[in-house]
Amino acid sequence: EVQLVESGGGLVQPGGSLRLSCTASGFTFSSYSMHWVRQAPGKGLEWVSYISSSGSTIYYADSVKGRLTISRHNGKNSLYLQMSSLRDEDTAVYYCARYDYQTFVPWGQGTLVTVSS
């Protein structure tokens, strides 16, 4: 079974840092591009970042550029999101998702990041 499990969320003060992880199983992780997508409380879905299968191509949403860094370790079947200079508006559930046939499938269960003093 294809599975994605996020971890690392929590409460952090404005300006702080946090590192999210997404552990993949049930498929050849190194063959797939991956995404992070977030959802603020009660709001819709916002694409955050993309990384190609090799890690050579990376994209960010303008809202997070320069503050969030996506990376992956194919040997550990893991995707990461290093978050720094966090703002109140970064509060959201963060989902990792596999990129397959140009769609997001499947999604992990999400991890909640709360930025608050």
Next chain:
Amino acid sequence: EIVMTQSPATLSVSPGERATLSCRASQSVGRNLAWYQQKPGQAPRLLIYGVSTRATGVPARFSGSGSGTEFTLAISSLQSEDFGIYYCQQYNNWPPWTFGQGTKVEIK
């Protein structure tokens, strides 16, 4: 950036009735359009891609249509497990990949 606009924001439907959800793109996305379903407390789930191709395990009562800038998701006979929020998403011009704001399908 392509802006995706969904309507209505909320759709009240009785079980067994048909539901029709709309999605409009600010510029043509060809047939590069997907629909996702999200139930409370759960992650989104891919329903349809390529406008009209159902993802694995998606019941035949879900159907998608349209092209260019106007798209529709139809649920032919709403079941209790179909209530939730539905998002359209374009993957024609990226980055960024963009989602609509969602349509909530609720019990009438």
